[in-house]
Amino acid sequence: MNTTKSFFIVAFIGGLINLLIAANLYFSNRMASGFSVGRFGGIQEGSISPTSAAVIGCALILTSIYTFFVYRKEKEEVKKKKEDEEKESRLKLARKKLKDK
Numbered sequence: 001m002n003t004t005k006s007f008f009i010v011a012f013i014g015g016l017i018n019l020l021i022a023a024n025l026y027f028s029n030r031m032a033s034g035f036s037v038g039r040f041g042g043i044q045e046g047s048i049s050p051t052s053a054a055v056i057g058c059a060l061i062l063t064s065i066y067t068f069f070v071y072r073k074e075k076e077e078v079k080k081k082k083e084d085e086e087k088e089s090r091l092k093l094a095r096k097k098l099k100d101k
Contacts, residue, residue, distance in 0.1 A: 018057030
């Protein structure tokens with residue numbers, strides 16, 4: 001449960017940062033470029049446009065929204081399980097008291 005909550009927070013913040021970068025690139029009317037390491041260790045140059053940055057940001061935010069609903073569902077299941085265990089323990093206590101009488 002804590003893993004999904006952490007993933008929700010990280011994905012949401014990452015999505016917002018990506019959307020801010022996309023807005024900056026869009027309003028400054030340029031593309032970002034840089035170097036990265038390729039699959040076989042070679043150096044490659046790449047660029048990202050404002051549209052692709054916005055798509056990545058939206059994908060991260062949609063993933064975080066999905067993860068939030070998964071987290072909420074897990075939280076409700078844990079709460080229900082805890083309530084069921086408490087009811088079961090109360091029933092056992094009541095049965096034991098009746099048996100002792």
